[in-house]
Amino acid sequence: MTNTANVAKGLEGVLFTESKLTFINGTEGILTHLGIPIQEWAEHSTFEELSLALLDGKLPTAAELAAFDAELKANRAVPQALLDVIAAMPRGVHPMQALRTAVSYLGLLDPQAEETSEDARRAISIRMIAQFSTIIAAVNRAQEGQDIVAPRMDLTHAGNFLYMLTGKEPTEEQARLFDIALVLHADHGMNASTFTAIATASTLSDMYSCITSAVGALKGPLHGGANEAVMDMLDEVGTPEKAEAYISGKLDRKEKIMGVGHRVYKYFDPRSRVLRDYAELVANKEGKSTYYQILETIEKTVVDRIGSKGIYPNVDFYSGTVYSDLGIRKEYFTPIFALARISGWCASVIEYTRDNRLLRPDAVYTGERDGKYVPLQDRQ
Numbered sequence: 001m002t003n004t005a006n007v008a009k010g011l012e013g014v015l016f017t018e019s020k021l022t023f024i025n026g027t028e029g030i031l032t033h034l035g036i037p038i039q040e041w042a043e044h045s046t047f048e049e050l051s052l053a054l055l056d057g058k059l060p061t062a063a064e065l066a067a068f069d070a071e072l073k074a075n076r077a078v079p080q081a082l083l084d085v086i087a088a089m090p091r092g093v094h095p096m097q098a099l100r101t102a103v104s105y106l107g108l109l110d111p112q113a114e115e116t117s118e119d120a121r122r123a124i125s126i127r128m129i130a131q132f133s134t135i136i137a138a139v140n141r142a143q144e145g146q147d148i149v150a151p152r153m154d155l156t157h158a159g160n161f162l163y164m165l166t167g168k169e170p171t172e173e174q175a176r177l178f179d180i181a182l183v184l185h186a187d188h189g190m191n192a193s194t195f196t197a198i199a200t201a202s203t204l205s206d207m208y209s210c211i212t213s214a215v216g217a218l219k220g221p222l223h224g225g226a227n228e229a230v231m232d233m234l235d236e237v238g239t240p241e242k243a244e245a246y247i248s249g250k251l252d253r254k255e256k257i258m259g260v261g262h263r264v265y266k267y268f269d270p271r272s273r274v275l276r277d278y279a280e281l282v283a284n285k286e287g288k289s290t291y292y293q294i295l296e297t298i299e300k301t302v303v304d305r306i307g308s309k310g311i312y313p314n315v316d317f318y319s320g321t322v323y324s325d326l327g328i329r330k331e332y333f334t335p336i337f338a339l340a341r342i343s344g345w346c347a348s349v350i351e352y353t354r355d356n357r358l359l360r361p362d363a364v365y366t367g368e369r370d371g372k373y374v375p376l377q378d379r380q
């Protein structure tokens with residue numbers, strides 16, 4: 001019999017499908033894609049390679065990767081009609097709102113949008129992986145009242161994004177650092193936005209609908225929006241000396257600290273360690289930024305006070321400082337998350353729909369059982 005004791009609140013621990021893409025061991029802080037540790041992907045690979053590996057479920061050969069890279073480049077430009085819509089968006093909207101609308105609109109312009117065969121889903125995925133970058137950069141430029149910058153074909157995916165965003169060609173080091181951030185965010189198992197994409201796909205809906213839903217799920221502050229919320233927190237703290245008292249006060253009031261805690265990781269999120277190492281590298285070279293010093297104190301205070309509850313920094317804790325060092329405004333941190341996670345969303349939808357079953361969970365009914373319809377005029 002179903003009763004409230006059987007409810008898996010937040011679907012915690014519920015296994016609804018099989019996947020060969022990503023493995024996470026939250027107690028030991030392990031994350032692998034295709035069995036390969038995230039640290040190795042970050043060190044040796046690129047966003048392009050990981051995206052293809054996730055789509056195909058295997059490491060590509062050099063020829064396959066070169067063909068994929070060429071296909072991504074060939075698809076970087078978006079239709080002018082979409083750029084016109086982006087340019088006409090009201091000023092001051094959140095870029096995640098803009099991205100959600102742009103993805104949905106892109107679907108209107110794609111003659112293949114309604115096709116749901118695996119080949120069609122894959123072809124659309126490659127276009128979306130390529131074009132998220134152009135869309136997000138165009139939104140930034142349009143919102144800032146600047147000319148939209150056309151993509152360049154001689155730059156990497158990461159380098160071209162930074163170029164389109166700022167209008168300036170990044171250094172090799174900046175492009176590589178950003179590439180690593182994309183690699184770290186490309187996939188993460190059955191997180192809320194991937195699950196949302198799959199739930200939409202399970203109805204046999206089209207790719208653009210799946211990804212539009214996923215963008216909406218990623219937008220919230222408990223998921224992708226946390227990296228922006230971390231920067232808001234750092235701005236609120238102001239100086240490193242105030243960090244400990246600020247965090248202690250929040251914890252005393254039972255308020256959540258952004259960028260820490262995770263449904264799966266009960267120890268350090270391995271992605272946060274890679275990002276911390278890079279943030280440290282920058283700090284050692286250029287001196288510790290105020291943000292970095294505040295984060296150090298927050299990390300220590302959080303681990304001391306609630307580490308025993310399994311609350312440790314997650315990937316969003318350090319990503320903001322890395323982006324901020326690259327000159328990216330905080331409103332763009334969550335869109336950048338989407339820029340990376342698009343690969344995981346697409347690969348997961350393709351994998352799930354190979355053996356599709358409609359997702360349709362249930363709720364324990366706790367409402368009235370013998371309600372009577374009272375005519376409107378007789379109600380109190």
Ligand code: ACO
Nearest residue numbers: 221222223224226255256257258259260261262263314316
């Ligand atoms: N700060 C302080 N305490 C926390 C935090 C936090 N960030 N996260 C969890 N806790 C505490 C809760 O208060 C609760 O304590 P209690 O048992 O004494 O009541 C306990 O830890 C369990 O918390 P839940 O919220 O039930 O854990 P859940 O698994 O639902 O939460 C979540 C996961 C939503 C990520 C949560 O840790 C959180 O809100 N973190 C802040 C937002 C954030 O950084 N999100 C990004 C996640 S990573 C990503 O999406 C890429």
